[in-house]
Amino acid sequence: MCRNSRSLESRSRDVLERLNIALYPYHKDRISDRIPGTCDWFVTHRTFKVWQESPKSQLLWVSTNPGCGKSVMMRYLVESVLTSNASRTVLYFFFNDDSEDKRSIVNAMRCILYQLFKQHPNLLTDKILERFETDDRITNSFSELWDILFLAAKQNANKTIICLLDALDECDKSGASQLIEALGKVYKNETANRNLKFLIASRPYDYIRQGLRPLMINGQSLIHLSDEGEAEMKDLSREIDIFIRAKVNTIGDQLQLTNEERNSLDKGIIGIKGIAEITSSLPQSVDEAYERILSKSTDAEQAKILLHVVIGAARPLSVPEINFVLTLQDDHTSYSDLNLEPDYRCIERIKSICGLFIIITYAFLDYSAKHWTAHLLASDIQMEPLNPSLLKLCDGHETLSRNWIRICWDNSTADVPYGYTSAILASYFGLVSVVQHLKNVANIDWKSKDTKHGRSALSWAAGNGHSAVVQFLTRRIWWRRGKGRRAVDSKDWHDRTPLSWAIMNGHEEAAKILLEAGASIDSMDQVGATPLDYAKCRRLHGLISNAKTIMVKLHSLGQLGMVIRKW
Template identity: 35%
Template sequence: MGELVWISGISIIINLSTRSIHIANDQYPTGKLKAKEREILRILDKSPYQDRKDRNPDRINGTCEWFVGHELFKDWHENKSSASRTLWVSVDPGCGKSVLAKYLVDSILPTTESRTTCYFFFKDEFEDQRSVTIALCCILRQIFIQRRILLSDTILEQFEIAEGLTSSFSGLWNVLLSATAGEDASQIICILDAIDECEDQGRSQLADALRKLYSTDRNLNLKFLLTSRPYGEIRRDFQPFETPGFPTGPQLPSFAPRTCGSPTRLPVIHLSGESDVEMTKISLEIDTFIKVRVQDIGTRLKLRREEQDLLLQRLLHVPNRTYLWTHLILNLVESDINIDKTGIIKATSHLPKTVNDAYEKIISKSHDFEETKRLLHIVVVAARPLTLMEMSLALALKSNQRSYKDLELKSEDRFRVCVRDLCGLFVTIVNSRIYLLHQTAKEFLIQNDLTDLPKRIPRELKWKHSIRLLDSHRVLARLCIRHLLFAEFENNPLDKNAISQYTEDHPFLDYSAKNWATHVLESQMEANNTTSRSILRLCDASSKSCLTWLRIYWTCQNIDFSEQNFTSLMIASYFGLIAAMKYFLESGAPGLNSRDSTHGRSALSWAAGNGHKAAVEVLTNINWPRWGMGILYREKLQIDSVDRYGRTPLVYAVWNRNLAVIGLLLNSGARVDLEDKVGGTPLSYAICSENDSAVRLILKNGTKIAVGPKEGIIRSLLFSSTKKGDKDVVKLLLETGVADPDLEDTDGRTPLSWAVEGRKLLLKNGAQPDLSGGNGLTPLWRALERGNTVMVQLLLAAGGKTGSLYNPTPLSRATQKEDHKIVEPLLKDGRQPGLAEENKSPPALEKSETPLRSSIARIDIWEDSLNGRLNETSLGTYLGAGEDINRRFTARGYTPLMGAIIKGHLKLVKVLLENGADVNLRTGDSNNATALWLATSTPNINSVLIITELLHKRPDLNAICGRFGNTPLMQATLQTKNVRIVSKLVDEGADVDIKNYEGKTAKDFAYTNTRLLFALLPAEGRQLWRDAAAAHMEMLRPWMNKAKFSGAHTDA
């Protein structure tokens, strides 16, 4: 028996390590991607999806078997018919659905030659993990990385034509269907975890798309596996519906959702993990999990056998156990310093019976109730997780502080300890960002409605439902406002050409600038005199503080912006800040109907477009003083003021789909028949966006309007907008899915051909190809950045040049992007645009002939190391201009090599190393990290190859870095968890026995991961294992066959 266990262990290790290497080869394809392919992979990289998956722990052996052995899973997995493309798994909170999803991705359904597996883990606490469009971007990126052949010319053209495609659900969905339709796709499995944490609109879009997909006869190689909590809205989204040709009656599982009568069903298999049968199996697996965890704790704390047995018995005595409860309880027990037989009895005598009880006990240990509550107020409503330094600054802000100099900020390491002291296990810190431990932690804290009144909560649970979201938004709003009024932002305002550096140097500024107004609105705060004055100062368009935060805010919006003629009233109207709007109006400030210089839009247009009903009401009441404002204004509000595109506020309200705002404008006399420059009216846009409620509201207004057929309106707007280059209308039509991008007009021409023709006409009729915008970029430069070959050729024919003082020439930029289709017309062009002299080899960057270029170069070498644009030629230019390759940038003291490493730019890492970048320099922050430590701490697609390049330069393999004193090898076992990386470090001489400040070694971190333990063996040890496995393979195979025959699951 012992020999069989030993052989089984060998087989598991070899199976897992071989699989890991196979996956690694898939993730790090060899060969050279074309420039456009690389660009598409870059723009699809919207979220660190692998890191988010790996945040979940690995499953314990003996768990997740309830699912992988289930007949419904086997049927979905093995059945290749379209009748079982989607499997929906619903499981109660805390029962391990995310661990299961990770196990499926890594071990049960890994990518093979005949199958491509991709995934996305939704999470409510991450802004980028709530979006279904970001999920589709990540799914497509994984498909194209693993099956590069699927990134066809047709798909490349779709990305080139459709600007903003990555924010369009319908556009991305069509790309997915196109990519998976061919024979080259093999089988593609998409695993989407926790769809209940996806934003509601996106989840509905996904459900609708699946319904339409199943109602067709398309032969796709696409399957979905979805996990969620058993919520009613999820069940409604994935109810069966009538689909021709699919089986009914007894062929469906008995517990699949059904409809009345005997209609055909939606081909979605529902595996209900909350059913009694499955919950019994899950409970048994949780017992297994508890046994393994108790054994682990016993080993680390040197507990005797009887002490371990006692702890196990006490834990198993509690009913209704979940994985989450077990995790919380064992961490509470483990943190007790008196862990002996008496201590175990004492610690387990009053065990929390539920997860909520455990949460209460954890937070109640805090030594500072008010500071803890303040921190939790921030965490539960923050638009994104704050970093430790951002949170440190937020908690340090007091009402009398006016500058960074007034703050007493703790170091990151010290503040990390403070957070742990305040909240214990209730929050977790990942990559220096603060998160709640689990979604249920947020649900424990917040009051959702009046049913959560404190009197209904047991007296012993003082933290449960103790936080009102209104209060939390109020706390964060005041902190943001207080911070944005710091003296630095008025005395040393932001240079709009150095935003990233400025925000890096000023912690919490990026968050405050982008989110303060949202928190003000969400708080519904009644502004007192102090708050009102502060908001007015932030909305004062003439102040430098206002320009600072406003410029940062615009970087997260998908629209162009210039502060010129953007008035204080426009700012207040744009964000819906009613008190500020009334102040500016009542003070008689001019500009009620003023229009900004960029888009020509008025305050009313911005308020209507952003859906601020109260703001629109304030503005429209100006024309009706009897409605309560009591002041006669010197000028009347222009309800139908048109912008540079000919659009009225009503058009933008229709685009925003806000019926309340549409109604206000109609009641105020807004016209519904005014055409914009492409022929669109409010009514036609309501029809095209399939907004039936808006259509009825407009028609009810009483105006007699002749309405043509919907198809004709769509066709007319699509061709008109493409001919005139109106990308907003094109985007609206394509995103709603009502327009076919390959539609032909009566002459057989498509929208794309008209788009090219429109640009030809502009150039022919005197458009200046060299005219640059406020950022110094010419049309030729923009076309080059977007890889638009046709446009580059048109502009060259018209004499286009760079027109930019501080950017590379078009030819050098195309060379950097390795886009040969664009390099060719640039080389053929006789003027060689952008070159200082004729018949010279094109440099990637012109020599810095002016002080301005020299000063900008010092910023650009850092920016170029982050965005991957730096190459050998441009680096030579920087160095020739006096730049230091090891110069430190940002408050963290990062070098260009470090910047390239954390962004995963392999080629740039090579170039920097070849030109003398120092691999053993340390960062200037509290981590005191080396380049190798950073590479093992920030996993990405190129991690293996980057670390290989660093190892060639003989770095310090055992450098002690970070708060816990971890070595690069320890970080590799904790962060990348990549067998190839760990084994490479070991083979190069990394010490596996060195201890960090907590006395832990790399082996301790790899304790529960068999693959990593295998990789930590010396090379000769790994070979001995392989030889032993080969020698016993014949003995092992009959054992595995016997186990398979008896029904046991052996695919560990």
Template identity: 35%
Template sequence: MSGAEAGLVIGLISGIISIVEATWTIYSDLRDTKCLPRTFHQTAETLPLVEDTLRIAQGYIDKHESTEESCKAMKPILEGCKTKIERLQNIFGEIAPQPDDSRFASYRKVARALGNGSRVEILMDGVLKDVTALVQNHGIKTVTCESLKKLAKAMEDLSALPPSLEPEDASSHISHYGSGDIHHAGGDIIHGNHNEYHGSGTAHFGNVIHNGISGNERKTKLLGRLFTSPYEDRKNRNPPRVQGTCEWFTNHPHFRRWQEKEGSAFLWVSADPGCGKSVLARYLVDEKLQSTTAPKTICYFFFKDDFEDQRSPESALCCIIRQIFIHRPELLTWTIVKVFEEGGETIFSSFSSLWGILISSTGGHAPGDIVCILDALDECEHIGRRVLMKALNTLYVTSSKKSGLRFLVTSRPYANIEREFQTLKKECPKIHLSGEHETVVDQISTEIDLVIKQRVKELGAEIQLQAEEVKMVEEELTANANRTYLWVYLIFDAINESLHFTRNGLATTIHNLPKSVNEAYHNILSKSRNVDTTRKMLHIIVAAERPLSLQEMAVALALEESHRSLADLGLELEAGDRFKKRLRDVCGLFVTIVDSKVYLLHQTAREFLIQTTSPNAFGDARLALQWQNSFSPMESNRILSEICIRYLLLTDFENASAARKGHVFFHFAARNWAGHFRAAKTKNREDIVLSALMLCAASERRSNWLRTHESAPGYYDDLTQVTSALIIASYLGLDVLVARLVEMKGVSITSRDCQWQRSALSWASVGGHTSVVSLLLKKRPGFQNVLLNWIHLPISVNLKDAKGHTPLWHAVCGGHKAVVKMLLENKAHTFDDEIGGAPLSNAAGNGHLDIVRLLLDTGADNNEEYTWPLVQATISGHLDIVRLLLDRGAHSNGPNGSPLVQAVLGGHLDIVRLLLDRGADINRQDGWPLIQAARSGHLDIVRLLLDRGADSNRRDRWALAQAAGSGHLDTVRLFLDRGANSNGRDGWPLVQAARSGHLDII
């Protein structure tokens, strides 16, 4: 067998051994659990035998030659063995965190969810058969007869014991627990069938199915759902660096310290607009960080204010997590898959949930092994940016949890960003590399001069400039004190447009070049020969929620009020290449085309156009107001909403088949018309209001665009059968339409949809549409029903949907403070719904501090369900909310001391300290908080617990054993310094360290 093939087999065995060791470590917490059946313990006690046999086999293969045929036969056996061991580890891992008396129930739940084939003894029987087949059939001669007898006896002993769970009759499951491969054979799995294979060789039936979806499909589906933004395309929108630039940064001591520091690290880079921050970020991702000798996983997200999917911190986290799982697939565990599946669509828009997954999934990695680049933090939406910065502060300052993450963030030098990073700067003074600092500005200017000289040299060669002319151009351009990379790009375009000049003409041209970026923008747009077309194009680009393709842009520009069908529109459309040329002729360098998508050249171009509270805020008073600060966002949205609405009202889209044909502009219009209509506010014309009402009325046309709409995934297919236009308008937040509809005869504000049984008020609360909620709360039914008029308000406010959720519950989950306040003022109930989802718990777990305070002020029960709000806030690490709940009377212990245990598990040192200060029982659950801190390696928390009186010798020195088995040397040293007995429980701490191979601890 070749060295490479042997390496693959040895690597497989090594991986299995690691999983066996990890499973044995987990079992150490379960060893004394009396509620688990004897068969469960017998299965676990067999793990050392499996490990010892595999180590012998590994050593033999490493030293002896094997045939290629033998190699091919070993691999499927080992792969099958690994699958079973992983499932055992997952089962043990699900059970261990539970209280002793709940562990059997937890085992029953997880095993039966996976099928009867997932009883631990069946899995172990398959593992033993795999190991036996490996050593017997493939000549592992160093495995003695005695070892084979032990394997056979272990199988015999397991078979003699009663099952750990009674078989479940209605299991829809196909499994394979012998040796060899599992191959997908196609076809359906019939509910009620249960096929198992326990022999050696190859099994030919389907892989493990969960809800009709295989494991690999579940992971693939999750990775697809995390793809919330085309992050690579958006990165590549920025040009690559010019040779010799970006060195002001890569040679800076702060960057070198960040790059070379062992462990996790944070660096914030600030610089003024046009200084090349995004070009720098692309260079780091594509080249600089990839060239280091130590292998790293490089992840990134480029914030852009242009488009919705690029300004959301939740979208950024989804993309970062996706990149990590793609580069490091071993980090995408089934536990994480399950968290996402159980979280539903909501989890993808929950910052706290996504951040928790990011931290937990990378926590066991080598510190600094994963690098995250966040570019243009200033273009992240304001509220989300504060949440993200607070999380970064917590990660690098207050958290005792070891992180595998190394962050680098770029932004403009805004004061509000600097304020948010003050805590970090105090703790780590070297985390801020200021590109606006005088010495750094000089370095950047020097690099810009390199670019100018290179461009002038190319220009001189192109138009045959003489040496003194080249020198004159260089001196004029480098003398501009306001030069930036962006300015250089723009002025060379101006020079290229004036190539036919004399020597005097050259001097005049260079002297009269724009002296600022804004002046250059003005000159570009002032050359337009069709101002109306240029303005319409720019209104569309400025308003669009995502970049439009050239084809979409051509449709949007061509659509007229007179068009009734796609055929009418087609007569006005320009061919692709011709339209691209017209776009360039009309807008010049002000727009750029990347991968056939249309963008503004730079963020400063957007700022140049859009109206501000202070007109002409850029200070170029001599520039004509025809362009600068002359674009009202409401007007831009009005123009684009009218285009979308007119397009959707084309007769072709009255039937489903036309909508499914993938017409170029249909998807954009269907998804975004309502958002643009909403943003236009009072600018909407009467005829467009009536057209929007037509789109909301029940019809095949409405079903067509509603199926395509994706603003809140998970609801749209269910809404296609809704008959009420009021529910659709409320759900979309279209207050102008709602105001019309509630005045119409026959429209009921208490009507509900068929699927979810939600009222218009509930749907408006889901989206946080304050103006719509206000309209619905103020409206009373007609005088024809006096009784309904009298009882309407309390019924509407507290009307529960099919899941028992009220409008308040939906508003709280979405973090919509204004809507929550409005509902509470109108007597919304704050107590629990039928399925245990109290608004206060949801607010606490999602980190909505202001909403928690609102709910408490209104009388919400702080101790409902045994302090569940406190537990939720603790799990998510929301210190401010934990403090508020305790101040308002929450019990610090709760059931089984769960708040303290959850704070320890999460590594939330400040919350642990606060709970202890407020009376949490440090030795509750037989010292479980200390044991969990020791296992997780939270050294600061272990020290705090010991300082406060935790007993390290409880439960036969489990805390010390957990630290030793997990390889936390500093924690072990601390225990021993504090008097922990290293020989407790028959030397169990030493055994754990030895089994895990932690020589330094031994």
């Protein structure tokens, strides 16, 4: 009996050696630890809780775009959340496309079985041992290893077994397809093991989505974090902010930064020279990451066209507009020649072409709140009759105004002017008719600045390229005793003038108007740059030449002493 026992131990040890891939824990441990306050969006999500507590076998697919912290979350689940219950056995594999070994679905199954038999040696029964001993190639066969997983799970029916597979999109495509097909067979079978659950995380590539779609229809659990999940994305955005602040504190400790420097780093306030230096020397790994994403496109030429159109558009495009762009051919002579596919299929097509670079939002309220001013300015509508409504929208004390501004700037990365006045808001969005109307309002202070950036109405209009507003505001200005120069060269918290902002953002027409109003071309900001420096950086040679001509003209006319005319 003792000899038979030792023989069983020896046989089991041989099987474990054949299954073992020594570095599999490293694949997990190379992932960053969770920062407190992150991953909560997932572990508190109702769908996750239902899946976690369900007595039956279920598949949960978590799909998000790059950079959302899926792998950090999966490590957290493996090490803390799911292992907190002793009745569960947690098995895992983290795919990575930096080597063939980490891309292999067979290696994933070997690691899963190794962990299972290491934690529960009693599951290596004679029946399973014989399968390994009679087939030398069994450890190279996905289907054989898959069958053994389910055979072992049946022998341990009182214990829930959870298999976590991270970054399925980085598994080789044929292997991922094998897994998806095998899962499909399992979950279509009502007699499948009730104690075996799967949690898969990946990017939302079309071949994975299409493969799993029949299971979604069949009632399997799904959390799909992308542009569709607004509530999840809001929570995720908050957690990304937590992550950034934690990283800022780490960098601050390492470099012994002051609180002011940490705040500047946290807010992303970097001088133009710093931005140029950073963006001109991106790590090679960043380029490689984008190349890998693009390499998964189903149509590289269409991806090129689509990205050119999206980047070149003056505003976000709608799905029907993108549909039109992708369908239009050289031989089409009229709209009737187009055979446009339904929008829902176009959305799938966009995602398969370059889905990870394009976000599709479905809420028309969100879209209209963010972009109604762009549509209004591009239309032929007479503005004067709309002034009463526009004035309400630009009044920060109105509930209507607060609601649309909140939506417009919610989670925005733009430098929005908190602590704004009606004049600042109207100038920010280029609503010239409102600006003109406000000139008759007695208590409007045109030199007032927002509380976040210290920028005036003229600064915001110039920075956003609203030439008509800039023209109106500077037309009210003439020079006497230098007061007007202070108004047109009004500086924000970083000592940047309206001319600096116009040039930095490439708005030559607005810059020209400011120059003609006497704006200084050599006013220096806190990073030591002048409007002339910014013009050189953007290679606005025509503007530089024009500035010199205007300065000569102003000097010859003796207009350097103009001031603001009374409003």
